[in-house]
Amino acid sequence: xxxxxxxxxxxxxxxxxxxxxxxxPAQHFPDQRLPHELGVCAGQxxxxxxxxxxxxxxxxVLTAAGLIVPEKIGQWVFYKRDEAVIxxxxxxxxxx
Amino acid sequence: xxxxxxxxxxxxxxxxxxxxxxxxPAQHFPDQRLPHELGVCAGQxxxxxxxxxxxxxxxxVLTAAGLIVPEKIGQWVFYKRDEAVIxxxxxxxxxx
DNA sequence: TTCATATATCGAATATTCTCGATATACGGT
DNA sequence: ACCGTATATCGAGAATATTCGATATATGAA
Numbered sequence: 001x002x003x004x005x006x007x008x009x010x011x012x013x014x015x016x017x018x019x020x021x022x023x024x025p026a027q028h029f030p031d032q033r034l035p036h037e038l039g040v041c042a043g044q045x046x047x048x049x050x051x052x053x054x055x056x057x058x059x060x061v062l063t064a065a066g067l068i069v070p071e072k073i074g075q076w077v078f079y080k081r082d083e084a085v086i087x088x089x090x091x092x093x094x095x096x
Numbered sequence: 097x098x099x100x101x102x103x104x105x106x107x108x109x110x111x112x113x114x115x116x117x118x119x120x121p122a123q124h125f126p127d128q129r130l131p132h133e134l135g136v137c138a139g140q141x142x143x144x145x146x147x148x149x150x151x152x153x154x155x156x157v158l159t160a161a162g163l164i165v166p167e168k169i170g171q172w173v174f175y176k177r178d179e180a181v182i183x184x185x186x187x188x189x190x191x192x
Numbered sequence: 193t194t195c196a197t198a199t200a201t202c203g204a205a206t207a208t209t210c211t212c213g214a215t216a217t218a219c220g221g222t
Numbered sequence: 223a224c225c226g227t228a229t230a231t232c233g234a235g236a237a238t239a240t241t242c243g244a245t246a247t248a249t250g251a252a
Contacts, residue, residue, distance in 0.1 A: 004109060010192070011107040012240085013100060019192055042199060051242055056200055058240095075198050075249040086192065093189055096106070096115055096182065108210085138229060147212055152230055154210095171219045171228050 001088050002065065009065035014048060015058050019067060021045075022081045039071060039078030097184050098161065105161035110144060111154050115163060117141075118177045135167060135174030 009015055021028040025036040029044045045055045059079060062068045066085045071078050105111055117124040121132040125140045141151045155175060158164045162181045167174045 003112075004107075007103065007107045007112075008239090011100075011103045016099075016103075016192065043197095052199075053201080053243075054241060057242095060200080072199095072248095077199065090186075090189055093186055096112065096186075104209095139227095148229075149213075149231080150211060153212095156230080168218090168229095173229065 001085055001092070003089070003092055005065040006067060006085075006089050009061050009067060012058070012061075014050065015062055017048065018045060018058060018062065019081065022068065022079065034073075034076075034078075038073060039069075039080035042077045042079065097181055097188070099185070099188055101161040102163060102181075102185050105157050105163060108154070108157075110146065111158055113144065114141060114154060114158065115177065118164065118175065130172075130174075134169060135165075135176035138173045138175065 010019075022040055025032070025040045029036070029040050029047075032041055032044055034041065042056065042059060043052075045059070046052065048055065050058075059068070059070070063070055063079075066082055067089075068079045069082050071080070106115075118136055121128070121136045125132070125136050125143075128137055128140055130137065138152065138155060139148075141155070142148065144151065146154075155164070155166070159166055159175075162178055163185075164175045165178050167176070
């Protein structure tokens with residue numbers, strides 16, 4: 001668990017928004033055809049209005065911090081929160 | 097409580113270090129003459145090795161985020177954690 | 193293989209943050 | 223008033239982050 005990478009990832013509002021959206025995929029990504037149990041398809045984040053390359057970059061930062069986990073399925077990449085990492089980070093914040 | 101300012105403030109390792117030091121002033125600043133109940137004198141942070149202007153700048157960022165509170169006493173400025181703000185921030189992190 | 197779609201990476205411009213010396217301001221003591 | 227100490231602010235350079243168009247890579251379908 002890289003505390004520094006996590007806090008830097010969280011220091012951008014859009015990345016926090018993405019994490020919050022991923023808490024309730026069915027609620028925030030009703031357009032997604034494939035089951036939300038797989039995670040949220042990268043393309044779904046187009047809803048935030050940023051160009052595709054920016055979305056991909058933000059997802060990469062969240063992934064590098066370990067906050068989300070990508071899973072490649074066919075031509076898509078599905079992202080899920082890593083609740084274990086997030087929980088450990090919260091515990092660490094208690095020491096601040 | 098400005099979540100954005102807080103996370104940006106916490107995204108720098110030295111500022112997190114300072115916050116942790118402020119949790120136990122007597123333990124981390126044994127050199128301070130005046131009572132630790134007043135808080136920690138700005139000059140005490142020279143122990144981190146950064147030049148005075150950098151220390152002052154970091155303290156200003158933490159203050160602007162509301163994480164610490166300055167109190168001017170004579171020619172000195174004493175800093176204390178604002179535990180209420182920090183607690184509210186932790187609660188907010190639970191929603192991430 | 194060729195085409196269309198999904199995602200990642202590159203590269204350059206811009207913006208933000210960090211650092212640190214120099215200087216300014218504020219206060220107390222003499 | 224002057225001097226010394228404590229802290230803040232300024233300003234410029236360096237480092238890092240963000241943005242976004244263009245391009246590359248990967249996959250599936252025809």
